[in-house]
Amino acid sequence: MDTAVTLRFASQPVDLSALGRALRGRIIEAGDPSFDDERQVWNLAHSAQPLAIVRAADARDVATAVGFARRNGIEIAVRSGGHSLAGHSTGDGVLVIDLRDLRGLHIDPAAGMAWAGAGLTAGEYTAAVAEHGLATPFGDTGSVGLGGITLGGGIGWLARKHGLTIDSLLSVEMVLASGQIVTASESENADLFWAVRGGGGNFGIVTRFCYRLHPVDQILGGALVLPPTRDVLRSLVPIAAAAPDELTTIAMIMPAPAHPAMPEEHHGRLSLVLMFVYAGDPEAGRAAIAPFMAVAEPYGVLASPMPYPGIYELTAGGAARHASTTRSVFMRTLDDASVDAMMAAIDVIPAGSMIQLRVFGGAMSRVPATATAFAHRDAAVQVSVMSAFVDEASAPAAVAWNRGLFAALEPKSTGVYANFLEDEGDARIRAAYPAGAYERLAEIKRRYDPANVFHRNQNIAPR
Numbered sequence: 001m002d003t004a005v006t007l008r009f010a011s012q013p014v015d016l017s018a019l020g021r022a023l024r025g026r027i028i029e030a031g032d033p034s035f036d037d038e039r040q041v042w043n044l045a046h047s048a049q050p051l052a053i054v055r056a057a058d059a060r061d062v063a064t065a066v067g068f069a070r071r072n073g074i075e076i077a078v079r080s081g082g083h084s085l086a087g088h089s090t091g092d093g094v095l096v097i098d099l100r101d102l103r104g105l106h107i108d109p110a111a112g113m114a115w116a117g118a119g120l121t122a123g124e125y126t127a128a129v130a131e132h133g134l135a136t137p138f139g140d141t142g143s144v145g146l147g148g149i150t151l152g153g154g155i156g157w158l159a160r161k162h163g164l165t166i167d168s169l170l171s172v173e174m175v176l177a178s179g180q181i182v183t184a185s186e187s188e189n190a191d192l193f194w195a196v197r198g199g200g201g202n203f204g205i206v207t208r209f210c211y212r213l214h215p216v217d218q219i220l221g222g223a224l225v226l227p228p229t230r231d232v233l234r235s236l237v238p239i240a241a242a243a244p245d246e247l248t249t250i251a252m253i254m255p256a257p258a259h260p261a262m263p264e265e266h267h268g269r270l271s272l273v274l275m276f277v278y279a280g281d282p283e284a285g286r287a288a289i290a291p292f293m294a295v296a297e298p299y300g301v302l303a304s305p306m307p308y309p310g311i312y313e314l315t316a317g318g319a320a321r322h323a324s325t326t327r328s329v330f331m332r333t334l335d336d337a338s339v340d341a342m343m344a345a346i347d348v349i350p351a352g353s354m355i356q357l358r359v360f361g362g363a364m365s366r367v368p369a370t371a372t373a374f375a376h377r378d379a380a381v382q383v384s385v386m387s388a389f390v391d392e393a394s395a396p397a398a399v400a401w402n403r404g405l406f407a408a409l410e411p412k413s414t415g416v417y418a419n420f421l422e423d424e425g426d427a428r429i430r431a432a433y434p435a436g437a438y439e440r441l442a443e444i445k446r447r448y449d450p451a452n453v454f455h456r457n458q459n460i461a462p463r
């Protein structure tokens with residue numbers, strides 16, 4: 001097969017067959033029957049035509065692909081679970097280094113740790129370790145890849161009880177821009193280990209993660225479906241922040257689900273769907289959610305004891321690929337002006353759009369801000385404006401609504417979570433890394449990737 005193609009980023013045609021022969025894994029090029037599916041990522045707004053996809057079989061393959069791309073002047077995109085909101089795990093003309101075949105998982109319950117390949121999803125890992133009554137904190141949706149969520153920070157259902165994903169990260173194996181395969185931990189390459197705990201894919205390609213495991217067995221999980229009133233919004237942060245650490249909530253202003261536990265007359269009704277995990281005794285969990293129901297009579301209550309992975313079944317819809325756009329802010333409080341802005345936006349919310357509110361505190365906030373590159377430990381709440389495009393014709397109106405609400409909230413923003421950024425410019429990347437974190441990351445970037453080989457990410461330029 002003739003694989004010589006002319007690249008956008010290379011001055012000479014490149015013969016990919018040499019790369020194919022050097023790999024233990026495989027290379028998938030345009031024309032391969034699986035290429036069209038393989039190239040797709042979660043956010044279909046970033047559907048692109050990569051040059052080829054390397055399905056790496058091990059860290060050596062990753063190093064081989066990095067070396068090949070560098071020698072031939074080909075841009076690299078790194079893919080773990082493919083859920084980048086910004087579409088960074090693909091691109092026109094890029095070589096995608098796809099880690100999905102790195103699926104090794106070694107669970108050591110006695111030592112309370114697990115080594116996991118970067119190709120696993122949060123849901124796969126969570127289901128496997130739950131067999132031992134254990135868990136590591138990840139996000140709200142099981143289909144998200146370990147790679148992206150961990151390197152950005154990882155804010156999910158156990159954030160208040162056990163912290164961010166990175167707070168349970170013990171060590172990583174990674175391939176540097178030089179092709180060298182190294183370990184980073186508190187005791188080895190400690191600067192790199194600090195940087196990968198929040199600094200994203202800037203410093204190399206992580207092939208394996210070692211996580212701490214926590215005892216998490218039965219939880220109380222589900223959702224309170226509340227009317228989206230001003231009072232409900234105003235009480236959300238005070239109640240959720242005062243709750244026991246076991247309770248972590250993620251609220252979404254969206255149509256109520258057509259769930260059998262919901263009275264039919266409320267199906268599809270615009271609501272504040274307060275999803276929650278109480279990682280402890282289910283009866284204590286019922287007491288912890290009671291204060292929300294004192295503010296307003298719920299349209300419906302879905303609350304059941306379940307094994308921890310059960311919560312991912314309730315959010316499985318999030319795995320479906322679609323085109324979308326997101327704008328997000330951290331805030332110290334949800335003040336009246338912000339609540340008013342949200343109430344006004346709710347009145348004209350387009351189909352497919354929602355406002356997501358996450359209240360923090362607990363374990364994630366007790367880690368010192370300088371301990372990891374994720375430094376927003378004092379954020380009280382995150383507000384994310386998320387718009388899925390139901391069709392092409394209505395997309396411009398959805399974007400206008402999304403940006404309108406974002407503009408109203410931004411003056412109160414104290415920063416942003418790198419994993420909830422799209423391509424929004426350097427000032428927003430800097431807002432993800434406050435209090436000297438950006439400068440420290442830029443310095444570490446200079447040492448490990450001075451040529452900025454890994455730049456399809458929330459890019460920190462080498463200093």
Ligand SMILES: Cc1cc2nc3c(=O)[nH]c(=O)nc-3n(C[C@H](O)[C@H](O)[C@H](O)COP(=O)(O)OP(=O)(O)OC[C@H]3O[C@@H](n4cnc5c(N)ncnc54)[C@H](O)[C@@H]3O)c2cc1C
Pocket residue numbers: 041042077078079080081082083084085087088089090099118138139140141143144145146147148149150151152153154155156200201202204205206207318319419420456457458
């Ligand atoms: C439906 C949905 C729900 C989400 N929920 C949450 C949530 O609850 N909490 C939360 O914190 N985040 C959440 N996110 C955001 C998510 O953490 C980021 O989008 C994350 O980057 C996705 O990781 P991924 O591996 O699936 O993505 P990918 O698109 O594969 O990777 C994104 C980028 O991360 C870098 N990267 C990925 N893997 C590696 C690696 N092994 N080595 C080096 N760099 C790598 C690369 O720069 C890559 O382009 C959600 C996203 C979606 C789409």
